[in-house]
Amino acid sequence: MNDATPIPTTTAKDWASDQEVRWCPGCGDYAVLKAVQRTMPDLGVAREKTVFISGIGCSSRFPYYMSTYGFHTIHGRAPAFATGVKLANPELDVWIITGDGDALSIGGNHTMHVIRRNLDTQILLFNNEIYGLTKGQYSPTSRIGTRSPSTPFGSVDRPVNPCMFALGSGARFIARGIDVHKNLPDVLKAAHAHKGASFVEIYQNCIVYNDDVFAAFTQKQNAPHAQLWLQAGEKLLFDGGAKGLALDTEALALKVVAGDDPAVIAHNPKNRGMAAMLIEMQQSEGFPVALGVIYEDPRPTFESAVIEQNAKAAEGKAPDLQKLVSKGQTWQVLKEPRAE
Template identity: 85%
Template sequence: MNEMTTITTAKDWASDQEVRWCPGCGDYAVLKAVQRTMPDLGVAREKTVFVSGIGCSSRFPYYMSSYGFHTIHGRAPAFATGIKLANPELDVWIITGDGDALSIGGNHTMHILRRNLDCQILLFNNEIYGLTKGQYSPTSRVGTRSPSTPFGSVDRPVTPCMFALGSGARFVARGIDVHKNLPDVLKAAHAHRGASFVEIYQNCVVYNDDVFAGFTNREVAADKQLWLKAGEKMLFANGTKGLALDVERLALKVVEADDPAVIVHDPRNKGIAAMLIAMPESFPMALGVIYESPAPTFDSAVAEQNAKVSEGKKPDLQALVSKGQSWMVGKEPREL
């Protein structure tokens, strides 16, 4: 990461490319949130890289005035790993979607999380394949009607944050595309050293409009959104309700705010984090930083190992090329 603070504005991070998403797409809000957040991070554009795969969200690097790679389907984590290992000073962001990251790219997402590469992973979840015209995705709900499931999906959907937690992620968070708190979630992800996984609920106005209305609509937001803050009680419904642990059932329960059993959020508690991620629809949606427990990063371990094995040695490319089985090709062809 960059040690020197660089002064920029949101406009400095906006490229000269025409932003081309469907009118009303949640991607616009996420793009603006990131562009507004980058100046607060004090990072340099020339040391920042956005890497994407394939999908609507994957156009993102074109719209950031920094370095970027628009790669192949599901393989953004592989490219990001190579970029970070080649130049550990770079600040690497992965932009992906629920289809890109959890179907063809599921194994790549799993491995970058368990390896704990120092990067930020923003997963735009609209529960549909938007770019390829609305087929159901790994996160689509049971009953979702789409061109590929005309009678309704019978698949049980993936829960992205649970997938991340099970893959060994050390930072798991959630945000909403148009919510004012999204920049704070992005800042927390950037401050974490290691793989930061952020699921962003993003509305697809064309193929899956208002799928998250049950907790994003203004009328229900207070009762259906629980914004977590480390060291603070888990309160919602304008501070009138809270979450407590039902010891007998080993599950969460909703209680009155003045109940002494209301849980104080500790992001290091993996067990409670799993419960927060898996809460039923009748409960509020857990948002913000759900789990954070730092651990050594993959890139730092590789750098340390390389330094150790090369100690006292001089670089010799010719010796490396000639090592093992090698031969010289003559100018004149040999008879067979």
């Protein structure tokens, strides 16, 4: 298919493979899968130009369930495979599916580099704050006090904040969503529209090993006052508009004020300092959880820089494989005639 060929109209069913979906009943991964399958027809992309790449973990079964190209790869190394795929064929639409353990433990190094390089890919990090596939050990995002087979007395580790990790790694697009929330497709569309590495943390419930760990802001009765869905240019209001966020200029920090307070500020996704404040807001301190697009400030992508560099290096040169192979210290073994 070339660029002039129109992309066929598809439905969510067209993006679903014929494989039996095998996650625990009630797992949040089902909701994320359906959200992605519903979103793909709206993106204007072709299935044969779409690739889903995963590492190891519950979420990493994802490529089997998408009717696209895909790779189920090595623990933590999905970014390396994605980089190779994108450099080999920049026209492909590449998605990385990973979990909090896969991306931030063994894969922390690879996640950092794919973000700082700004490879044009969508990184969906399913965060359930636990290792589900290997039966409930604590993960890099598990909270202090988490009891698990590997921390029977409670974890004493300070958890990683995935979005802050991404911001510190140089991410130019950071967003958050919730597995079962109706707004997740909008977050996915925004991530896809961004040119560069789009980092999306998805709060995903593990019904077996960490059930309701996010209930304080995901349950219906808690959502209004505990969730802040961000929209560029709109005021930072939550709790039905009764509360808002303002900047405490003395402390250089956010503070909760009444919704009608003129000091309530509007969301500017290009403000990196404000993004850090929104990411680090703690419910325990009376703040809501920031959701939606937190930060977006595009810059040139990694693959575009590589393509440009290769083009300049090739200017005025004719391809000659034999000359390339013979370059440097080489020698040739000639077969001498056999003595009679």
